[in-house]
C-alpha cells in the first residue's frame with residue numbers, strides 16, 4: 001500500500017486541469033492545495049498560521065517555545081504542466097517528519113510558501129515582515145541528473161548558484177542569398193553560431209558552471225537574405241563568487257548586477273550530513289542550479305540547508321515526467337526527520 005506521503009502527493013497532483021500539475025501562484029489550484037494541507041496540519045494537531053502573504057505555517061509548539069523555531073517545507077504552486085514532486089514533496093515530507101517526531105525541545109513547523117515558481121513571492125514577503133525561524137531545512141526533487149549519474153539517492157546542497165543574464169549583438173552585412181559569393185559574405189548568423197559554441201566551451205572549462213544561449217533573433221530574417229544582425233541571449237551560472245567572476249570574465253559579460261551565489265550550510269546542513277552518515281550512505285554535495293525559498297531565507301540570515309532526492313527519467317523537472325522512486329522518497333523523509341530531530345532537540 002502506498003504511504004500517506006505518496007497518497008498526499010497524489011491528492012495535490014490531482015488538483016487542476018491536466019496534463020501534469022497546474023497550480024500557478026495564487027490561483028484556485030494553489031489555494032486548494034493550501035486548504036488541503038492546512039486540513040492535514042489541523043488533523044495532525046498543528047497550530048496553523050496563514051500569514052499576510054498566504055504562506056502556511058503549521059506549528060507543533062516545543063517544550064521550550066521561547067527558543068528559535070525549526071522550520072521545514074517548500075512550496076505548493078507549480079509551473080503549467082509541472083511534475084508531481086517539485087514543491088509538494090518538501091511540504092509533505094516536512095509534515096510527515098513533524099507528525100512522526102511529536103513535541104521536541106524547540107517548536108517545529110511544516111511550511112508552505114506561496115508562489116515560489118515566479119520569484120519566491122511568499123518567502124520574500126515573509127522575510128520582509130519578519131517572524132522567521134532559527135533554522136530552515138528544505139527537501140526538494142533534484143531537478144537534474146547528477147545524483148542518478150553518481151548512483152546516490154541524496155545530496156546535501158552546498159549553495160544556490162549565482163547568475164547573470166546578458167544580450168549580445170553580432171553585426172554582419174545583409175545581402176542577396178543568390179548573388180553574393182561565399183567568400184564575399186559577412187554573415188552575422190555564422191558568426192553567432194561560432195559564438196554559441198565558444199560560450200558552451202567556456203562554461204565546460206569551469207567546473208560546475210553552466211551557460212545557455214536560449215534565444216536568437218536573426219535580422220532581417222528572410223529565407224533568401226544573408227543575416228545582417230543577430231541578437232542572442234546568454235544565461236550564465238556558477239556555484240561560487242570566484243567561478244562566477246571567472247565565467248563572466250571569459251564570456252565578456254559585465255559582472256555588475258549579477259545575482260551572487262548563496263551559500264547554504266551551518267547547523268541545518270551539519271544535521272543533514274549526520275543523518276545521512278548515520279545510515280551508512282555517502283554524503284554527496286551539490287550546488288543547486290535553480291533558485292529556491294531556502295536561498296531567500298539564507299540571504300535573510302536564517303541558517304538554511306537543502307536535501308535533494310534523486311531524480312529519475314534523466315533528471316527531468318517542470319514536466320509530468322518528473323519522477324523519484326518511492327524508496328528514495330522514503331529514505332529522504334527518514335533523513336529529514338532525523339535532521340529535524342537533531343535541530344529541534346538541541
Ligand SMILES: [Zn+2]
Nearest residue numbers: 086087116140
Ligand atoms: Zn520547487
